Amino acid sequence: MTAGLQIDHLTAGYPDRHVLQDVNLPAVPAGTLVAVVGPNAVGKSTLVRAVAGLRPARGRVLLGGTDLATVSPRERLRRVGYLPQALPQSTSLVAYETWQSALRASRSEWSTAQREAAIEAVVAALGLQALALRRLDELSGGQRQMVGLAQVIVRAPRLLLLDEPTSALDLRWQLQVLQAVRALAQQQGAVGLVAVHDLNLALRFCQHVLVLGGGSVLAAGNPAEVLTPALLQRAYGVLARVERCSEGNLLVLADAALPL
Template sequence: MSLQLDNLSVRRGGQTVLDGLSLPPLPAGSLTALIGPNGAGKSTLIHALAGLVPFQGEASLQGVSLRQLPPAERARRVGLLPQALPQGSGLSVYEFLLGGLRAAGASAREAEQASEAMLAELGLLPLALKRMDTLSGGQRQMVALAQALARRPGLLLLDEPNSALDLHWQLTMLDAVQRVVAERQAVALLALHDLNLALRSCARVIVLAGGRCRADGPPQQVLSPSLLAEVYGVLGRIEHSSRGEALFVLERLPS
C-alpha cells in the first residue's frame, strides 16, 4: 500500500490553495506528519484526498486513482478523522460505532466485532454504554478515531487529531494509530501543529507553506533552524533528551 501525489492542485474561492503538489510515495506501515503554518493547505489536502474538495492532478492509492473510485468504494478505502468533533446525541458510544460501520457496508456481526475490538484497543470500553452527549470533547474525538480505525481503511487521514485531547490521550491516540497502521500496512497522513508529536511518532514530515511543499523527509533532518525561521517565523531548534529522544525547543520570535 502506498499513496502517490502528482501535480495536485486545489483552487477555492478563486485562490490557489495547493499548487502542483508532487511527492514521493508515502510508505505503508508508518505515519507521515503534514505540518506548516495556518493557511498552508494542510486541511485542504486532507479534505481533497478524502473526496470532500475537488482537485486537479492525480492522487493514487496503490496505483488506483482516488478520483476515479465510486464514492462508496472511496469511503471504504479512505478513513477521515476531521477536526470537527462528532455531534453529541442520544446514541451510546457502542451504537455510534455500529451505525458508522453498518453505513460503510459492514454486516451486523462484522460491525459488532470491529467495534468491540477497537474500543478495547483504545481503552474506551468503560465508555461503551455512555451516551455521546455526555462525553467530553476529547472523549468524542477518541470515539471518532475508534470508528475510523474500525473501518480498516487503506488510507487514514487525521486532521489535527490531538486538538481536543489532553497529554495522556494524545500519546494513547498516536501509539494506537502507530500499532494499527503497522499491523495493517496502511498509509497514515496526519495534519499536526505540535512538532514534538511529529518528532516522536512520525518517520516522515511534509512541510507545506503557501500551498507548496517546502521540505520533505525525516523530521530531525527537515526541521532545521533555518526552515523553522522561514516557514514559521520563529527561532527554534531540535535538541535531544538524556534518553536520545528528539525535542523541539521554541526560543523566541526574531528580533
C-alpha cells in the same frame, strides 16, 4: 515495501483562490504515518480534505497504485477514512451505536460477529472501554473526539486522513492516540496522513513529514532530517533548536519569534 500513498501535482482550494499548488508526496509505503505540518492557514486541512475527495482539486492521489478519482464513492468510503477537526455531533446515541453505524455504511458485507470483533479491537487499542455505552451528549469534547477517531479506524480503511486528531485531548490521550494509530497502521498495512501542530508529536510518531508554506511544499522526508533550525525559521518565523532528550528522542525547542 509496497507503495501505499502517492500525491502528484495536487492543486486545491476555493473556486476563486488556490490554497495549495503543485503539492507532491513521493510514494510512501504502507504502515507509514505522514505528518502534515506548517503554520496556521497554509492549507493543512485543505490538503487533507482534498485527498479525501471533499475539496475540488486537480492532480492525482494514488493509493496502492490506484487513482482514487477513478473509484466509486462507495469504494472510496471503504478505502479512505477521514476525521475532520469538527467534533462528532452531540446526540443521544451511545458510542457503540455510532461505531456500528459506521460499519453498516462501509462494511455491509461483514457479519455481525466480524463487526463486533472489529469494534472490540479498536476499543481496546484506544482504551475506550469506559465510553462504549455512554451517550455522546454526556461526553466531553476530548471524549467525543476519541469516539470519532474510533468511527474512522473501525472500518479498517487503507488510508487514514486525520485533521488535528489530538486538538481536544490532554497529554496522556495525545500519546495514546498516536501510539494506537501508528500501531494500527503498521498492523493493517494502512497509511496515515495526519495534520498536526505539535512538531514534537510529529518527530516522535511519524516516519515522514510534509512541511507546507506559501501554498506549496517547503520540505518533505524523514522528520529528523527535515525539521532543522533553518527550516523552522523559514516555515514558522522562529529561532529554534532541535535537540535530543535524555531518552534519545528529538525535541523542537522554540526560543524566539522573529519580527514579521
